[in-house]
Amino acid sequence: MKPLVVHHTDTLEAHPDIHLPDTHQDTFSKAVLGFWFYLLTDCLLFATLFVTFVVLHSSTFGGPSAQELFTLPLPFAETMFLLFSTVTCGFALLEAVKGRKNSAVAWLAVTFLLGIGFIILEINEFNEFIQEGNSWKRSAFLSSFFALVGTHGAHVSAGLIWMAVMAAQVYHFGITVDTFRRLVIFSLFWHFLDLVWIFIFTFVYLIGVLS
Amino acid sequence: MFGRLSLDILKHNPMQDMAVVGMVLSGLGLIALITYLQRWKWLWNEWITTVDHKKIGIMYIVTVLLMFFKGFTDALMIRVQQALAVGDSHGILTAGHFQEVFSAHGTTMIFFVGMGMIFGFWNLIIPLQIGARDVAYPFLNAVSFWLFAGSGLLMYASLALGHFSEAGWLAYPPLSGIEYSPNEGVDYWIWIVQIAGIGSTLGAINFLVTVLKMRCEGMKFMKMPIFVWSSLCSMILIIFAFPILTATLVMLTLDRYMEMHFFTAGGGGNPMMYVNLIWAWGHPEVYILVLPAFGIFSEIVPTFSEKRLFGYMSMVWALIMIAFLSFIVWLHHFFTMGASPGVNAFFGVSTMLIAIPTGVKIFNWLFTKFRGRVHFESPMLWFFAFLLNFTIAGMTGVLLSSPPVDFQVHNSLFLIAHFHGMVIGGVLFGFFAGFTYWFPKFTGFFLSEKLNRYAFWCWFTGFLIAFMPLYMLGFMGATRRLDHYEEATGWHPLFLVVAVGAVVIVIGGAIQFLGLFWSIIDRKNNLDHTRGDPWNARTLEWSIPSPPPIYNFAILPVVDQIDPLWAIKRGVAPPQHKKYEDIHLPVNTGIGFYIGMLSMLFGFGMVWYMYWLSIASFVGILACLIVRLSSKEKHMIITAAEVKATEEALRRPV
Amino acid sequence: MSTELSLQEVKKEWHGTLMSYLIGFFLSLLFTGFSFSLVLTQLFTREMMIYAIIASALLQAVVQVRFFLHVGQEPKPRWESQFFYSMVIVLLIIAIGTLWIMSDLNQRVMLNLEK
Numbered sequence: 001m002k003p004l005v006v007h008h009t010d011t012l013e014a015h016p017d018i019h020l021p022d023t024h025q026d027t028f029s030k031a032v033l034g035f036w037f038y039l040l041t042d043c044l045l046f047a048t049l050f051v052t053f054v055v056l057h058s059s060t061f062g063g064p065s066a067q068e069l070f071t072l073p074l075p076f077a078e079t080m081f082l083l084f085s086t087v088t089c090g091f092a093l094l095e096a097v098k099g100r101k102n103s104a105v106a107w108l109a110v111t112f113l114l115g116i117g118f119i120i121l122e123i124n125e126f127n128e129f130i131q132e133g134n135s136w137k138r139s140a141f142l143s144s145f146f147a148l149v150g151t152h153g154a155h156v157s158a159g160l161i162w163m164a165v166m167a168a169q170v171y172h173f174g175i176t177v178d179t180f181r182r183l184v185i186f187s188l189f190w191h192f193l194d195l196v197w198i199f200i201f202t203f204v205y206l207i208g209v210l211s
Numbered sequence: 212m213f214g215r216l217s218l219d220i221l222k223h224n225p226m227q228d229m230a231v232v233g234m235v236l237s238g239l240g241l242i243a244l245i246t247y248l249q250r251w252k253w254l255w256n257e258w259i260t261t262v263d264h265k266k267i268g269i270m271y272i273v274t275v276l277l278m279f280f281k282g283f284t285d286a287l288m289i290r291v292q293q294a295l296a297v298g299d300s301h302g303i304l305t306a307g308h309f310q311e312v313f314s315a316h317g318t319t320m321i322f323f324v325g326m327g328m329i330f331g332f333w334n335l336i337i338p339l340q341i342g343a344r345d346v347a348y349p350f351l352n353a354v355s356f357w358l359f360a361g362s363g364l365l366m367y368a369s370l371a372l373g374h375f376s377e378a379g380w381l382a383y384p385p386l387s388g389i390e391y392s393p394n395e396g397v398d399y400w401i402w403i404v405q406i407a408g409i410g411s412t413l414g415a416i417n418f419l420v421t422v423l424k425m426r427c428e429g430m431k432f433m434k435m436p437i438f439v440w441s442s443l444c445s446m447i448l449i450i451f452a453f454p455i456l457t458a459t460l461v462m463l464t465l466d467r468y469m470e471m472h473f474f475t476a477g478g479g480g481n482p483m484m485y486v487n488l489i490w491a492w493g494h495p496e497v498y499i500l501v502l503p504a505f506g507i508f509s510e511i512v513p514t515f516s517e518k519r520l521f522g523y524m525s526m527v528w529a530l531i532m533i534a535f536l537s538f539i540v541w542l543h544h545f546f547t548m549g550a551s552p553g554v555n556a557f558f559g560v561s562t563m564l565i566a567i568p569t570g571v572k573i574f575n576w577l578f579t580k581f582r583g584r585v586h587f588e589s590p591m592l593w594f595f596a597f598l599l600n601f602t603i604a605g606m607t608g609v610l611l612s613s614p615p616v617d618f619q620v621h622n623s624l625f626l627i628a629h630f631h632g633m634v635i636g637g638v639l640f641g642f643f644a645g646f647t648y649w650f651p652k653f654t655g656f657f658l659s660e661k662l663n664r665y666a667f668w669c670w671f672t673g674f675l676i677a678f679m680p681l682y683m684l685g686f687m688g689a690t691r692r693l694d695h696y697e698e699a700t701g702w703h704p705l706f707l708v709v710a711v712g713a714v715v716i717v718i719g720g721a722i723q724f725l726g727l728f729w730s731i732i733d734r735k736n737n738l739d740h741t742r743g744d745p746w747n748a749r750t751l752e753w754s755i756p757s758p759p760p761i762y763n764f765a766i767l768p769v770v771d772q773i774d775p776l777w778a779i780k781r782g783v784a785p786p787q788h789k790k791y792e793d794i795h796l797p798v799n800t801g802i803g804f805y806i807g808m809l810s811m812l813f814g815f816g817m818v819w820y821m822y823w824l825s826i827a828s829f830v831g832i833l834a835c836l837i838v839r840l841s842s843k844e845k846h847m848i849i850t851a852a853e854v855k856a857t858e859e860a861l862r863r864p865v
Numbered sequence: 866m867s868t869e870l871s872l873q874e875v876k877k878e879w880h881g882t883l884m885s886y887l888i889g890f891f892l893s894l895l896f897t898g899f900s901f902s903l904v905l906t907q908l909f910t911r912e913m914m915i916y917a918i919i920a921s922a923l924l925q926a927v928v929q930v931r932f933f934l935h936v937g938q939e940p941k942p943r944w945e946s947q948f949f950y951s952m953v954i955v956l957l958i959i960a961i962g963t964l965w966i967m968s969d970l971n972q973r974v975m976l977n978l979e980k
Contacts, residue, residue, distance in 0.1 A: 018429040018769055018785055024940055025424055026870045028878055030347050033424065036945045037416045040952040041454045047956045048458035048488060052473065055967045059479030061472070076901050083893055086933060090886040097876050136471050140479030143471035147462060165837055177872045178843065184879050191933040195926060201897075202922035206904050210911055423944055451955045483970050484963075491959055538958050542966060549974040554966060 028181050035185045039192050042155075046196050049151060050203065053144040057208075061139035066208025069134065075205040078121050079197065082156075085114035086194040093187050101174050104183075108167045111190070115160050122153050149204065152196055159190055214820035215395070220373040224308055230284075231371045260799035262349035263761060265653065267356050268334030272646070274360055275327035281367070282319035283720060285312045287713055290677070294710035296695040297703045309694040310377030311396065315366070317380025318400060322407045323363055325500045325634070328642045330359070330411070332503060333418050333442055335653060339752035339759065340436045342427025342768045347420035349797045350839065351413055357807020358410030362403050365814050369399040373818075376400035379692070381489055382463070384474035384482045389467040395818050398467065402814030405460050408453055415449035418442065427751075429770040429785065436750045436773075437526050441506030444534040445499045451538070452495035459488040468817075486545050494541040498533060501633065504641025505530070505572060508594050511648055512576045514748045515591040516583030519774055522575040529568035529575075536565045546617045555614040562612035569605060573598070588746075589663035593644035596671045597636055604632020607682065625685025628678045635674055643670070643723075651745045655757045656734040662726035669719025677712025680705040742862060749774035756861040762794045762849060765858045791851040791858075798845045802835050809835070880938040889932030896925035 057066065092107035126146070129135065136146040166186050169179050223231065245251060258266060288304060289312060296302030304312065338346055346352050369375040376396035378387040387397045422443050426435070435443075463485065465471040472478030474485040513520045520526065542550065542558035576594070585591070607629040611617050620626060650658050684705050689696070696702055730737060739745045743757040751768060752759075754776050768775065771785045778784040809828045816824030849857075870878070900918040903909070909917070930936045930949070939945045 018771055020428050021426045021431050022424045022942075024878075026875075028870055028875045030420055030424055032878075032939075033944055034347060034351075034416050034420045037419060037450055037948065040948060041412055041416075041450055043952055044451060044454035044956060044959070045458045047960060048455050049462075051960045051963045052458075052462065052484060052488070054964065055484055056473070056479065056481060059472075059481070061477075061479035072901060072905060076897075079897055083890070083897065086929075087886050087890045090881055090933065093879070093881050094883060094886070097879065097881070136465070136469060137478075140472040140475075140481065143465065143473055143478075143480075147465055147471065147473075151461075161833075165841065169841055175872070177870070177875055180872060180875055180879075182840065187881075188934060191929065194933070195929050198897075198922050198925050198929070202900060202918055206900055206918050207915055209904055210914055447951075451952065455959065481967070481971075483974065484967060487963055487966055487970075491963065538955055539962070541962075548970065550966060550969050551973060554969050 031181055031185060035188060039188060049148040053148050056140040056144045059140035063138040063142060064134055067211045070205050070208045072209060074121060074125055075201045078118050079201050081114050081118040082194050082197050085111045086191050089187050089190045093183060096175050096180055096183055099175055101170055105167050105171050108163055112160060112163050115156060119153060119156060149200060152200055155193055159193060162186055216819045224305060234371060259804050260801045262353050262797045262799060264334045264338055264346050264352055265759060267352055268331050270356055271327050271331030271334060274363055275324055275331060278319050278323035278363055282316050282324055285316035288312050290710045290713040292694055293706045298698040301695055306694055307377060311375045313692055314376045314379050321380060322404055325638055326411050327359060329503050330414050332645055336752060337418060337421060337439060337442060339763055340439050340750050341422060341425060341430060342751050342764060343425040344763050346417055347425060348417045351417050353803030354806050355410045355414035357803045358406055358810055361807035361811035362407040365403050365811050384485050385476045388475055398818040401460055401464055402817055406810050406814055408456055411449055412453045415446040419446045427767050427770060434770060434773050437509035437520060438506035440527050441502045441530050444530045445502040448495045448499045448534055452492045455488055456492040483548060486548060490541040490544040493544060495537045498537040501637045504638045507641045507645040508576060508597060511590045511594055511644055512579050514746050515586045516580045518579055518583035521578035523773060525571055526575055529571045532568040533565060540565060543612055546614045547621045559612050559614050563609060566609050573602060589660060589667055590644045590648040592667045593640045597640040600632050600636030600674055604629050604636055620685050622691050623685035624681040624689045624691060627691050628681035631678055651739045652752060652757050655739055657737040658730045659726050662722055666719045666722040666726060669715050669722060673712050673715030673719055677709050677716060680708050749777040751775055760857055762796060765791060765854050791855045793851050794849045794854060795846045798847050802839050806832050806835050880935040885932045889928055892928045893925055896921045
């Protein structure tokens with residue numbers, strides 16, 4: 001796609017001391033900044049769910065507590081899946097910078113599989129709890145657990161769909177101004193999800209097991 | 212298949228039936244009119260699929276007027292009920308209907324009139340004031356509007372199909388939980404607010420990037436109009452506060468739909484947590500609403516005093532202080548919920564602090580007028596109405612900020628009088644001021660000044676008559692949301708006075724409404740002959756023709772000081788670019804409309820447990836997004852020659 | 866009108882490098898391993914361990930924000946960074962405020978029927 005390049009004439013000659021307040025007015029810079037603001041709102045959304053979890057974590061209403069429910073191996077495995085996937089996502093971007101469309105798609109595929117692995121582990125855990133009678137209906141603690149971790153899982157699932165669409169776009173259109181921009185924005189989202197997960201495994205699982 | 216829909220959803224009391232019939236007939240009448248005038252294609256091409264911020268702004272304002280009509284009718288019903296329902300009489304509304312009415316009133320006014328007015332003005336004015344051709348994301352702009360409109364349609368649907376919430380405009384649990392409000396009412400409320408909230412958040416992101424990145428040459432932050440500054444602070448508040456609302460509504464939704472226990476009375480839930488979270492959003496929300504109104508007055512006062520705004524820097528700092536402080540006061544909404552004196556005292560003091568920067572702003576406006584040449588056209592009249600009513604209400608706010616006082620008057624009519632003084636005195640009068648001020652800019656003709664003045668006097672006096680007695684009633688023990696009381700309370704005479712005030716306001720509203728139509732019909736006699744600057748104003752939007760061409764500025768301006776148009780008039784503006792260039796603008800698309808309507812269907816499906824509808828709508832929205840975000844962006848090009856021709860045609864003497 | 870960038874110019878706007886991802890990866894593994902081992906081995910008192918793993922989480926977050934999200938490397942006026950810090954301040958206000966308020970309320974109002 002031919003880039004849209006529009007040149008200002010006589011800007012600097014006419015009045016060298018008056019400048020554009022922001023020299024990065026291109027689509028890429030605007031898109032990244034705008035998406036970043038969306039991520040900040042998502043941070044606050046998760047923060048609200050987190051603080052609710054903390055407030056309600058001991059309201060077990062006769063049901064199991066965090067210590068009774070959580071083990072260490074599962075969240076560790078989930079953490080590894082997500083951490084590896086965040087790095088492979090970075091690798092996909094690095095390949096895209098080099099213009100290597102097929103490698104980029106391949107790394108996205110790896111990222112996708114790791115993401116699926118994470119989701120499978122999480123669904124398994126949820127299912128186990130539900131089968132034991134410890135669903136979200138059991139207590140305020142369990143409600144806030146399922147809501148917080150489930151919201152993160154929903155974000156990951158949305159990311160997987162987005163990733164698939166991105167892989168298809170890159171495969172079909174190649175690395176263009178538009179697909180590169182969208183890949184960058186997707187990678188911001190995917191990295192953000194690992195960032196949130198740090199706090200989930202720390203506050204929900206690790207501190208839960210310690211109680 | 213039909214979830215919990217049944218023919219029962221059409222069962223209402225006679226008054227609601229009348230309203231529904233009126234609504235349906237109006238809708239049909241509108242459809243008939245458009246068909247008769249053969250304007251469907253025009254409507255689709257020029258308005259529904261537009262990504263032009265000016266048209267989107269007008270659509271916001273039109274929607275606001277439609278929603279205002281509904282919210283105001285609700286208010287009238289409350290006043291009539293409270294004037295009549297004494298002793299043996301039970302008024303005209305059943306208890307349940309009354310609950311729906313005050314819940315709908317608050318929800319409509321805050322989420323639709325308040326937020327809608329803000330986005331309407333941001334769309335119309337911000338790109339023009341910063342010397343830009345468009346907002347950062349024109350498509351997202353359309354999506355935000357249609358989410359807002361879709362949510363508004365859902366609000367109207369709640370009147371005709373089933374019932375609205377009876378739990379107030381904030382729906383506190385446990386009352387709003389599934390156990391105590393099992394019917395569709397609270398669910399309507401949840402999805403209406405959630406969808407509108409997402410639209411607002413996306414819109415705020417859009418305008419924030421617009422202001423940060425798309426200002427014209429030379430417009431550094433300290434040279435921006437104060438309307439842009441106040442809007443900037445409001446947008447940032449939206450971005451930081453609305454996620455709390457989104458999350459809290461999600462938790463209430465999970466309690467209602469999936470038997471979770473966030474806020475339930477049993478299961479370990481904590482209803483107080485809802486109150487805490489909803490006000491952590493709710494307090495910034497009221498500043499989100501009022502800051503743009505302050506900004507509007509900061510534009511009007513200098514223009515109608517022919518004098519630059521006094522204390523620009525202190526205005527900016529006051530705005531920043533107010534925005535920051537608005538995050539540390541929220542507990543004052545629930546002093547009486549039982550927190551210890553230390554906690555209450557902290558938030559009491561922080562609340563008192565907010566009065567200081569607000570006072571700075573009031574004095575700055577007054578000092579602007581001092582030794583200015585003051586013109587008393589209607590925008591300035593609305594400023595005076597604001598000055599008196601908002602300041603009085605603000606002072607009662609300082610009274611309320613003291614926990615011991617609040618313990619006496621919390622949730623009484625004293626509180627109602629206070630916050631209506633803020634939202635009517637501040638936000639609504641700001642809206643009226645901005646509407647009368649900027650109307651000629653976007654239409655090329657004036658509203659009837661005479662009718663404006665009559666409307667102003669009705670609103671101003673009507674407001675005082677309708678709300679001052681409420682302070683007294685609050686002290687006399689009258690709580691809010693009462694649908695009946697005893698003669699022995701002695702409240703009846705005051706309620707009658709208040710009802711008279713409401714009628715005076717109605718007259719004002721009717722004059723405005725009819726005046727709008729009259730002005731349109733009579734426009735040939737009210738044309739703006741000044742090539743776009745009828746008020747002899749100071750900012751960039753008045754430097755282009757009225758109504759503005761689609762590209763706003765034929766040549767992007769260069770500025771180097773505050774009030775750049777005033778600089779041009781005084782001959783001290785910096786040299787401007789002279790060359791016309793090709794202009795690229797985004798093309799229209801129907802996808803924003805589809806997303807809005809699909810969101811409405813999603814909400815409707817969730818309300819009635821028709822989950823297949825919600826899933827299908829959700830998939831549809833996803834499909835729209837994928838299609839849009841996989842396609843190459845098309846642009847339309849207006850060549851330099853076309854720009855030149857348009858400009859010359861517009862500047863031909865009228 | 867905005868000056869649009871070519872693909873080459875856009876690529877320069879993205880600040881990822883192989884180095885940043887590898888450093889970020891190894892540091893994250895380190896902090897994660899530290900936190901999990903601490904809880905596994907239960908070396909210290911419960912309170913100490915909680916502070917340690919929270920600190921570890923915060924440090925890992927800084928690592929990921931810097932090396933994966935590239936915050937701080939954007940061109941001036943660095944809006945991404947400024948708004949990130951502002952968001953963190955608001956987050957702390959809401960979180961700390963809520964915890965203070967709710968613990969205060971729960972002490973005075975909730976009957977502690979079931980814990």
